Amino acid sequence: MIQNLLQTPIEYLKGVGPNRADLFKKELNISTYRDLINFFPNRYIDKTGFYKVAQLQQNSSEVQIVGKIVHLKMVEQKKGKRLVADFVDDTGRMELVWFRGHKWIRENIKLNTPYVIFGKTNFYSGMFSMPHPELELVSDYKRNLRVAMQPVYPSTELLQKKGITNRVIMKLMQEVLQQTGMKFSESLNPELLEELKLLGKAASLFNIHFPKNQELLAKAQFRLKFEELFYVQLQLLRRNLMHKQKIKGFNFDKVGHIFNDFYSNHLPFELTNAQKRVVKEIRGDMGSGAQMNRLLQGDVGSGKTIVALMSMLLALDNNFQACLMAPTEILSIQHYHGLVELCVELKLNIRLLTGSTKTRERREIHEQLESGEIHILIGTHALLEDKVKFKNLGLAVIDEQHRFGVAQRAKLWKKNHIPPHVLVMTATPIPRTLAMSLYGDLDISVIDELPPGRKPIKTVHRYDSNRLKVLAFIRDEIQKGRQVYIVYPLIQESEKMDYKDLMDGYESIAREFPENQISIVHGQMKPADKDFEMDRFVKGETDIMVATTVIEVGVNVPNASVMIIESAERFGLSQLHQLRGRVGRGAEQSFCILMTGHKLSNDSKTRLETMTSTNDGFEIAEVDLKLRGPGDLMGTQQSGVLNLKIADIVKDNAILQSARFYANRLLKDDPNLENEKNSTVKNAYSRLVKNKTIWNYIS
Ligand SMILES: Nc1ncnc2c1ncn2[C@@H]1O[C@H](COP(=O)(O)OP(=O)(O)OP(=O)(O)O)[C@@H](O)[C@H]1O
Numbered sequence: 001m002i003q004n005l006l007q008t009p010i011e012y013l014k015g016v017g018p019n020r021a022d023l024f025k026k027e028l029n030i031s032t033y034r035d036l037i038n039f040f041p042n043r044y045i046d047k048t049g050f051y052k053v054a055q056l057q058q059n060s061s062e063v064q065i066v067g068k069i070v071h072l073k074m075v076e077q078k079k080g081k082r083l084v085a086d087f088v089d090d091t092g093r094m095e096l097v098w099f100r101g102h103k104w105i106r107e108n109i110k111l112n113t114p115y116v117i118f119g120k121t122n123f124y125s126g127m128f129s130m131p132h133p134e135l136e137l138v139s140d141y142k143r144n145l146r147v148a149m150q151p152v153y154p155s156t157e158l159l160q161k162k163g164i165t166n167r168v169i170m171k172l173m174q175e176v177l178q179q180t181g182m183k184f185s186e187s188l189n190p191e192l193l194e195e196l197k198l199l200g201k202a203a204s205l206f207n208i209h210f211p212k213n214q215e216l217l218a219k220a221q222f223r224l225k226f227e228e229l230f231y232v233q234l235q236l237l238r239r240n241l242m243h244k245q246k247i248k249g250f251n252f253d254k255v256g257h258i259f260n261d262f263y264s265n266h267l268p269f270e271l272t273n274a275q276k277r278v279v280k281e282i283r284g285d286m287g288s289g290a291q292m293n294r295l296l297q298g299d300v301g302s303g304k305t306i307v308a309l310m311s312m313l314l315a316l317d318n319n320f321q322a323c324l325m326a327p328t329e330i331l332s333i334q335h336y337h338g339l340v341e342l343c344v345e346l347k348l349n350i351r352l353l354t355g356s357t358k359t360r361e362r363r364e365i366h367e368q369l370e371s372g373e374i375h376i377l378i379g380t381h382a383l384l385e386d387k388v389k390f391k392n393l394g395l396a397v398i399d400e401q402h403r404f405g406v407a408q409r410a411k412l413w414k415k416n417h418i419p420p421h422v423l424v425m426t427a428t429p430i431p432r433t434l435a436m437s438l439y440g441d442l443d444i445s446v447i448d449e450l451p452p453g454r455k456p457i458k459t460v461h462r463y464d465s466n467r468l469k470v471l472a473f474i475r476d477e478i479q480k481g482r483q484v485y486i487v488y489p490l491i492q493e494s495e496k497m498d499y500k501d502l503m504d505g506y507e508s509i510a511r512e513f514p515e516n517q518i519s520i521v522h523g524q525m526k527p528a529d530k531d532f533e534m535d536r537f538v539k540g541e542t543d544i545m546v547a548t549t550v551i552e553v554g555v556n557v558p559n560a561s562v563m564i565i566e567s568a569e570r571f572g573l574s575q576l577h578q579l580r581g582r583v584g585r586g587a588e589q590s591f592c593i594l595m596t597g598h599k600l601s602n603d604s605k606t607r608l609e610t611m612t613s614t615n616d617g618f619e620i621a622e623v624d625l626k627l628r629g630p631g632d633l634m635g636t637q638q639s640g641v642l643n644l645k646i647a648d649i650v651k652d653n654a655i656l657q658s659a660r661f662y663a664n665r666l667l668k669d670d671p672n673l674e675n676e677k678n679s680t681v682k683n684a685y686s687r688l689v690k691n692k693t694i695w696n697y698i699s
Helices: 002-006 017-028 033-037 102-108 138-143 157-161 166-180 190-196 201-209 214-246 257-266 273-286 304-317 329-342 359-371 406-413 432-438 464-479 492-512 527-538 573-580 602-613 617-628 653-669 676-691
Strands: 043-046 062-077 080-089 092-098 114-120 122-124 127-131 134-137 149-152 293-298 321-325 350-353 376-379 393-399 421-426 443-447 458-463 483-487 518-521 544-547 560-565 591-596
Touching: 002 033, 002 166, 017 157, 033 166, 062 102, 080 102, 114 127, 114 138, 134 138, 149 166, 166 201, 190 653, 201 214, 214 653, 214 676, 257 304, 273 293, 273 304, 273 421, 273 443, 293 304, 304 321, 304 329, 304 393, 304 421, 321 329, 329 350, 329 376, 329 527, 350 359, 458 464, 458 602, 464 483, 464 560, 464 591, 492 518, 492 544, 518 527, 527 544, 560 573, 573 591, 573 602, 573 617, 591 602, 602 617
Parallel strands: 092 127, 293 421, 293 443, 321 376, 321 393, 350 376, 393 421, 458 591, 483 544, 483 560, 518 544, 560 591
Antiparallel strands: 043 149, 062 080, 062 114, 080 092, 114 134, 122 127
């Protein structure tokens, strides 16, 4: 019954009609009764008490007062006309002021009749006034359905203009709640409600709109946030579970001689405990019989490459091929050289395939891949081309997943009759909470430890006015034999200006350092030229690298020890951290200098302070998330998962953890939701899956 009622178009709700229904649809995406009930206030006004005029204070917020209007007059000033009413109660006098709508007020206001007024007060020339108060005759006030805490709904300018005020929405909400008789089905298991002492569904929905008091409001909010996060988690966890049940993977049950030989004889350093743990997790996955889909998070320089290599060796031990895909040519080449060097003694056939691989070589690679002669293929998107066919691809490692979409990941899968194991590596740490919500379908490994002996990078903030000292510092470092990066922002909207800044910067550096070799790399250069310049810097032929953010990810030049970031206030936190990660990769003390002008916004200041106070990528990611909100973080935009209506991933972290815990517990006990005692959750869950939105599950 109520199901049908909830699907009723709101056009049929008393007080709506086709025109308003259109507006609701366009402005708020509300089409049905259900949508309206799911439209939650974003704040509440506490109307539980009344003020007297004599009690008003200069910083009172919104207040409610009972009194009478004794006089109305128009006041004309240069700025325009305003209508002013003298309003009195038994303790004093104040003014009510209207700058618009004079005619209506004049015609409708009743003098010397008790009114309840509500609004914000101002204090000016010794007198309190209230602009555009809400007015209601005391007689009406008593008759109307009263709400102690008045909901305030998010609105738009157009809605306001068309007279759909907050009061109108409140009325409609009361109407729709009345019509449904508040007979909403419970959507969490009774056991869980009892265990967590959660407010029931119907009571929560009522109190989220019309809270009886603060306590009930808090309970309603908690319950609805919990529920929202619970179902997001349930969906992610279940998807993951089903994936494991359904998608068979190659079983790499052998740890063979290639892996063992490398581990015992050719590891260039001892693995950190974090690296060991992660290798073990990956081994476990690849030997489980299900396809691995794992995200490997590790801060810049934490040593992900060796983990990737060892995973690939496991594939080879089991007679499979492996590939590693990187987002840019420079990075692919770097990975290629790095891996070839690590595997020198292993006699493996490792090849590189990028957009600039010559046709002849390309053809040879294609052939050797199909015949199985190539063990490991490294490259860019070129790996995704249809012509690239493996004999038996067992593991695909993808570096820097932000640059590759899910669709591209899927393309790699299709290169086999059974999808290969997939290991996605990212150096952009994502706060755990967010990762949990975003990548519920991926398992997550974290390398949370840097290799020993690293000296933390010293980071300072310097104003442009101190440039001379900074230049002197650069000179000193170069004299010690180190190399220096100088990075300029490049933001699309002002590409031309940025380009000019970069070129000006290059010229002034060239003037300052006439004896030194300088490389320059930016996005408008041809890839071949870029690689040439980059290569000169990598080989140590140039001392200074002037660049835009193209060098952001992955470039490894251990001898570079100074990173200067120009206009640092224009970079986001994760970008600053990535850039800084380009230094501190060798044994020398490294430095990062953030250059800015004197004018800085509060957010910029926070970013700079964060950078100078910590080197920990996860800590930085948390601050970034707080500053920007999850919607803005790279890669999260497309993710419907974050379309949360009431919960907030950052603020409601604790509720998220708890929701995940209970969702996990439920699935462990009853993975297919077959158990009778979970029928409530099952119902809600199937509606959620069918309708693809979390909030369709009220019924
Ligand atoms: N356990 C270890 N002990 C000593 N050095 C290590 C260890 N693991 C890695 N390294 C070295 O640390 C440096 C960084 O490693 P790697 O390039 O794999 O980092 P990464 O995690 O890929 O970082 P980024 O994302 O910044 O490229 C390399 O020079 C590597 O040889």
